[in-house]
Amino acid sequence: MKLFLPGPMTLLLSLLISMVLLRSDTLRAVQASGVRAPAVSHGVARWKAPRVADATQTPPVHHIQAGGTTAPPGVAAPSSQTDPFAPVYLVTSRDTWQGIRGLARDAVARRDSTGTPLVISETRADRLGEISRYVHVSERRCGGYFAFPSRAQAEAFVSADRAKQAMTKSLAAGYTLDNQATVSRWLPQVQEQRLYDTINHLSSYRNRYFASSHGKTSAEWIRAHWQSLAAGRDDVTTELFTACTNCSTQPSVILTIQGRDLPDDVVVLGAHLDSINGSNPYDPNQHAPGADDDASGIATLTETLRIALADGWQPRRTVKFMGYAAEEVGLRGSNAIAQSFRASGVNVVSVLQVDMTNYKSGAVTDMKLISDYSSTELKNFFISLFDTYLAPMGLTRSSVACGYACSDHASWTNAGYPAAMMFEAGGPNGSFPYIHTPQDTLATMGESAQHSVKFTQFALAYLGETAKTRGKVTGGPAQVLPVQ
């Protein structure tokens, strides 16, 4: 990796270049003086990115910028939800960094626990949409980065990475398939109309953008709707998770069904509840219906929950349904939850992520198992679930890699928990053409939620076989041991 091992002269040169760039950055000068940047500053030239500094060289260049406005370690920068010019610190793959280097600066190379080359860089809040668009257009995937309000937090995130443990750890007892009685009863109960109605409601908001009022009210609707499905159940609770420092006013939503036999084992099913318009990402009034991305995932969870509760089902393990805030701006809600669970020692035994479940066009397989940044053991279990419960119905599967930080399962993987994701079929070229546009609607999915039906069946199989049914079976995932 010679490119990333610059000698002393190169480092000195980088330092000088970066100081010159800092002085010529009129935007930052405006910020530093405390004067609000005029609207014309939106047209400011893109940052010229210095080359990536080596991971082994400390301190990184940005720490010695004289007069810089970078927040000191541990101090949150101005709020990225209210100030479009606030710095945001990104953790991306090295490949993604190469593509966005015109939009970010002060990059330093790092590696996660699996040895994957990462880059921490600084961008601006109002550039996140353009970065997301690059990832979508050029890398043909979603997500692509974790975002933090300070460099210190980004550094701490990478330092504490536990992806290796999450991806390779073998659970002592493994996952078992022995709850057909429950799962087989559930599968025929999925109602396409209910999935349609949930997607239709969520995509009727102007947007579900994390920093807009709609982003908050739509999350509150999800909580109220989930709570209504649990009427009469004193073992089910809902909450708004707000302990996220960079999620603006958007809460994540968590519904918990208390486990009866193994309450300290936690099974998670998650989808993100926010949406974004990639062409107009900083406008709180942007039009971002997000029907497939990811109202379809929330609808999948909602219908799964409805069927399990309507059945009077009581799980052996504790189950948490989660609607994550602010996924589209760097997996913020899920990362806040995963980190908080890790900090308090919650024993999450498995995580299912559903992000986009309702688009299929052409002769492609019905589902794609995401192959990277996931637990090997859980992926194998997903394959067993599919082959046992869905393949007999004529459904087909394949797998695909989605790259670093492509959706919320990556937050759990980073925190050391076994997570995996099942992704929609997409079109012949593998993608959904209307992602992050005003055309992400039910109309462009044939005014139907039929493809989400399959994912709901998969989620029901996952739920029944990981959380199990109270008092009936004894198998299932073992305890995830604490990190050494």
Ligand SMILES: [Zn+2]
């Ligand atoms: Zn998404």
